Amino acid sequence: MKAPPFDYAKPATLSEVFPLLEAHGDRARIIAGGQTLLATLNMRLSEPEMLIDLSAISDLKGISLQSDCVRIGAMTRHSDIEDSALIAQHVPLLSMAVPHIAHRAIRNRGTIGGSIAFADPAAEFPACAVALDATIILASQRGERRVKALDFFQDLYTTAMEPNEIILACEFPIRQKTQRFAFDELARRHGDYAIVGLAAAGELKAGAMTGVRLVFLGTGSTPVRAFAAEAAIEGKVPGAQVIDAAQAALATELSPNADLYHSAKAKLHLAGVLMRRSMEQLAA
Ligand SMILES: Cc1cc2nc3c(=O)[nH]c(=O)nc-3n(C[C@H](O)[C@H](O)[C@H](O)COP(=O)(O)OP(=O)(O)OC[C@H]3O[C@@H](n4cnc5c(N)ncnc54)[C@H](O)[C@@H]3O)c2cc1C
Numbered sequence: 001m002k003a004p005p006f007d008y009a010k011p012a013t014l015s016e017v018f019p020l021l022e023a024h025g026d027r028a029r030i031i032a033g034g035q036t037l038l039a040t041l042n043m044r045l046s047e048p049e050m051l052i053d054l055s056a057i058s059d060l061k062g063i064s065l066q067s068d069c070v071r072i073g074a075m076t077r078h079s080d081i082e083d084s085a086l087i088a089q090h091v092p093l094l095s096m097a098v099p100h101i102a103h104r105a106i107r108n109r110g111t112i113g114g115s116i117a118f119a120d121p122a123a124e125f126p127a128c129a130v131a132l133d134a135t136i137i138l139a140s141q142r143g144e145r146r147v148k149a150l151d152f153f154q155d156l157y158t159t160a161m162e163p164n165e166i167i168l169a170c171e172f173p174i175r176q177k178t179q180r181f182a183f184d185e186l187a188r189r190h191g192d193y194a195i196v197g198l199a200a201a202g203e204l205k206a207g208a209m210t211g212v213r214l215v216f217l218g219t220g221s222t223p224v225r226a227f228a229a230e231a232a233i234e235g236k237v238p239g240a241q242v243i244d245a246a247q248a249a250l251a252t253e254l255s256p257n258a259d260l261y262h263s264a265k266a267k268l269h270l271a272g273v274l275m276r277r278s279m280e281q282l283a284a
Pocket residue numbers: 029030031032033034035036037038054074075100101102103106109110111112113114115116117118122123124125165166167168191192193194
């Protein structure tokens with residue numbers, strides 16, 4: 001199938017974007033890397049009358065070190081994040097996660113803003129954003145506002161973005177020296193969307209794990225932060241008994257949907273396997 005007819009605009013500055021959004025409302029659609037949107041157009045799952053291409057707006061691209069965070073412009077490509085020494089040093093969880101996103105050809109086009117805006121619950125960056133307590137910066141004709149990642153992802157493909165808003169950038173807190181991270185996922189083939197994945201963070205203090213954050217992908221309608229499992233580990237030495245308790249807690253709060261190939265029970269089991277592996281990695 002081919003995409004339905006649409007008008008196309010390629011503004012050179014942000015100030016040109018907002019009047020277009022105001023004029024077309026929900027009949028306009030932003031296009032970033034096109035890696036998700038073009039497929040939905042070709043399948044006629046979406047029939048916008050206007051596509052607004054952000055690729056010429058240089059203000060939306062790039063990775064910069066701020067006083068307490070790393071700011072990544074919405075139009076920064078996955079491959080730029082993958083290749084960034086700044087990200088490897090200050091936001092290593094993203095460096096760990098990005099090779100799991102599709103294949104390099106797709107990472108050369110796909111953008112972090114597109115991934116966060118699309119809010120696929122099996123995507124890597126949304127889960128990392130929640131695990132790292134990132135801030136999503138949104139802008140519209142009315143100005144800018146900031147939303148914490150945990151509040152941003154509201155339901156399946158549904159976010160806190162309001163009509164006529166776009167994502168400007170994402171800010172990730174700079175890694176503290178004592179923080180450790182782990183990212184792992186299980187997929188049928190490398191590059192496929194994850195069956196289940198886990199973005200994990202924590203600090204090891206005198207052998208005990210603190211500041212634990214466990215965020216699962218592929219197990220719900222949004223990235224799922226496992227608060228009960230985190231509480232079972234917090235402040236404890238992450239030995240076998242503690243991990244068993246965390247797995248029991250996980251079973252009370254995670255209720256994955258079955259997919260074409262995996263039952264809900266199998267997915268819950270896989271989530272537990274990933275949690276055990278990640279805790280071993282954080283504690284090593
Ligand atoms: C074969 C294949 C495999 C893939 N596997 C994975 C995978 O394993 N993991 C994964 O995470 N992703 C995967 N993807 C998706 C890929 O990572 C996309 O790049 C990602 O979804 C972002 O898309 P994009 O930048 O191309 O955005 P687009 O496709 O251009 O846009 C996606 C959506 O976001 C909106 N949007 C984009 N930018 C903004 C913005 N700045 N503000 C507001 N709204 C915006 C668009 O309107 C659209 O609704 C895969 C894609 C393909 C084709």
